[in-house]
Amino acid sequence: MAKLDQHGAIGDNCAMGLHNTSEDRDPEHLRLAEPLSPLGWWNAGDVKPFSNEGDLKDAVFHIRRPLYIVLKDGTYAVGLGGSGVFGNGPRSPDALPVSAYVPPFRLENLGDPTFCTDLGIRYPYLAGSMANGISSCDMVEAMGRNGMLGFFGSAGMSIASIESAIDRIAGNLTGAPHGYNLNQSQG
Numbered sequence: 001m002a003k004l005d006q007h008g009a010i011g012d013n014c015a016m017g018l019h020n021t022s023e024d025r026d027p028e029h030l031r032l033a034e035p036l037s038p039l040g041w042w043n044a045g046d047v048k049p050f051s052n053e054g055d056l057k058d059a060v061f062h063i064r065r066p067l068y069i070v071l072k073d074g075t076y077a078v079g080l081g082g083s084g085v086f087g088n089g090p091r092s093p094d095a096l097p098v099s100a101y102v103p104p105f106r107l108e109n110l111g112d113p114t115f116c117t118d119l120g121i122r123y124p125y126l127a128g129s130m131a132n133g134i135s136s137c138d139m140v141e142a143m144g145r146n147g148m149l150g151f152f153g154s155a156g157m158s159i160a161s162i163e164s165a166i167d168r169i170a171g172n173l174t175g176a177p178h179g180y181n182l183n184q185s186q187g
């Protein structure tokens, strides 16, 4: 990782924190006249910052927790959780400077909320309609039970199997939205 000073100023070999080899020296016009001020300050609390790749890959899946890129001992580190202060507000003496911040996020909040309201679902996810029951009863039921909208894929199936799939899904998903792609194409 690129080396930064305690204010986030970029070392000799890296103007934007993107490259760190001498071959990648940045043009003069990208050099920063002033050290970058931190976005704010991160208080770790009980959380331990880390900089290894494995923990970082794991961290990106914790989308409901705030993620801070902080400067620790001259390098970037990641803080998952803890608490942040933006600007130069009061902070604890051992707070670390924040370089970047990823806010906590809920899948429910993706897109226009009226989409979910109109369809009666919790998460803005639709899936299905793949022929021959590839989008199966199990899939449609799992989506419906978990706040999403699934469509059974009936193309290529016999009328009798389509009817039995509809009976099963409608019986198991009373009240939960679901759909059928009725595309009777059997010869």
Ligand SMILES: Cc1cc2nc3c(=O)[nH]c(=O)nc-3n(C[C@H](O)[C@H](O)[C@H](O)COP(=O)(O)O)c2cc1C
Pocket (backbone or CB within 6 Å): 128, 129, 130, 131, 132, 134, 153, 154, 155, 181, 183
């Ligand atoms: C194997 C397969 C079978 C499909 N069968 C149907 C079908 O029978 N009827 C239909 O309307 N769409 C069918 N589709 C299209 C899908 O419903 C869907 O519209 C398409 O995969 C694009 O969606 P996506 O962008 O979420 O992948 C099929 C897609 C795949 C990959």
